Amino acid sequence: MIQVPIPDYFPDYYGAAGVDEVGRGALFGPVAAAAVILAPEDIPRLQAMGVKDSKQVPAQKRSQLAGAIASLAVACQIGTASVEEIDRLNILRATFLAMQRAIVALPVTPQLCLIDGNQTIPDLAIPQRAIVGGDRTCIVIAAASIVAKVWRDRLLEELAQQYPQYHLAQNKGYGTRTHRLALSQYGPTPLHRSSFRCRQN
Numbered sequence: 001m002i003q004v005p006i007p008d009y010f011p012d013y014y015g016a017a018g019v020d021e022v023g024r025g026a027l028f029g030p031v032a033a034a035a036v037i038l039a040p041e042d043i044p045r046l047q048a049m050g051v052k053d054s055k056q057v058p059a060q061k062r063s064q065l066a067g068a069i070a071s072l073a074v075a076c077q078i079g080t081a082s083v084e085e086i087d088r089l090n091i092l093r094a095t096f097l098a099m100q101r102a103i104v105a106l107p108v109t110p111q112l113c114l115i116d117g118n119q120t121i122p123d124l125a126i127p128q129r130a131i132v133g134g135d136r137t138c139i140v141i142a143a144a145s146i147v148a149k150v151w152r153d154r155l156l157e158e159l160a161q162q163y164p165q166y167h168l169a170q171n172k173g174y175g176t177r178t179h180r181l182a183l184s185q186y187g188p189t190p191l192h193r194s195s196f197r198c199r200q201n
Contacts, residue, residue: 015111017075017103018140019121021095022054022148027196028166028173028189029156030080031095034148035102037074037110038140046072052142053135054149066150069143077105078151087195096121116141163189 021033038046050057051065070076079101081094089097099121103113113128115121116135120128134141153172160168165186171179188194 016140017106017110017113018116018134018138018142018144019099019103019113020116020135020141020145020148021098022145022152023173024091024095025175026173026193027175027179027183028083028168028192029152029159030082031086031091031098032078032080032148032152032155033095033098033102034076034078034144034151035099035106035110035113036069036076036140036144036147037106037108038069038072038143039074042072043139046143047139051139051146054142054145055135057146059153062146062150062153065146069147073143075106075108075110076147077102078148079103079105083191083193086193090195091193100124114138114141116145159191163191 015037017035017037019033019035021031023029023031046069049065049068050061051069054062057065079098081089081098081101085097086094099115103110103124103126110126113121113124113126114134115128115130118130118132120130131138131141135145136142156172157169160166166182166189167176167178170176183192
């Protein structure tokens, strides 16, 4: 990994991409990641609008904020890893793949990637820093968490129409009691992660 000095104000560091994932612990569907670059002058505005860790923002407001982030961001992209890739690679490697795809898809190359969590992305030829709890302390990561969450939630709501018996619009693919009961009754779909089936019990 390339090591670079990072100033004390690194959450607002110009040219930094915040990177976060969603769906890592789900039983169904892809894992998704977002990479977001914000201009420093837009950060106070987004903070005032309520951008923070997606888990702390109600669903309706998350959707509004995702639109504002996409509109104001210097760059904003989604990367995914499929169910097949999750089962073949394992969920950690698939998560890194989704993150890398989001970063590579950015129309500008970030000077630095700020990764939520305690691990950096292997073989990424861009300086990076892992930040534990970054979605709570770094606004560019918080912005990425919102964009990724809204994108994947919308995908699961669409897939819920194809697989209504699994209540995906409510559980977003996670292993809730109703989801597990549906799996017991109907069995898995092609979009259920076969490597996660041991978690159904």
